[in-house]
Amino acid sequence: YHQLCQFRCKDALQLFHSLPHAQRNTGWVLHMEGKAYLEMSDYRNAQRSLERMQRVEPHRSKGLELLSTVFWQLKKDVELAYLAQKAVDFDRMSPEAWCIVGNCLSLQKEHETALVFFGRSLQLDPSFTYTHTLSGYEYMANEDFE
CATH class of the missing domain: 1.25.40.10 (Tetratricopeptide repeat domain)
Structure with a gap:
């Protein structure tokens, strides 16, 4: 998370991807992963992460605004x-x-x-x-x- 706050998105993604599956497959981590991809303008991977976040935690509203921006960017x-x-x-x-x-x-x-x-x-x-x-x-x- 600290890496992402410093806009070191690739470093943040590397750390997120190194987490055990049980930790990585949570709404919060997928939200942060999607945010990192969005910051790098990698809209396809951002969409993948944020849609996965939505499937893992269907009642989560935090992070959906980022998914809306991905859809906006991809028209x-x-x-x-x-x-x-x-x-x-x-x-x-x-x-x-x-x-x-x-x-x-x-x-x-x-x-x-x-x-x-x-x-x-x-x-x-x-x-x-x-x-x-x-x-x-x-x-x-x-x-x-x-």
Whole structure:
């Protein structure tokens, strides 16, 4: 984890892969593995890790926002829309769910509406930095620099 926090993604992945199967095959480790791949722009492996995380811990909402970004980067609009619906159905009160909805709308070039849903995510958790980051991208897409 420390390696990942230092953006030493390859080192982090090497350590994650060296863990015993019982430890490696947990939602948290797969989440961190997916995050490392995402940071390296290796979207296919990020998708693999994050979808595996979802299978291992189907009720886990943390990390799904990263999977939504993978789908956004790969322009997988159907998968992203399905993930958004599933996340909201599972937990309407999670900031991750509304972050995913915002990402879905962003892919559809609905930047203003995406910002509304990112705002909802931040109402639920003002310290959810990932939503702040995605909101910034939406403001840039709108050329709203104020």
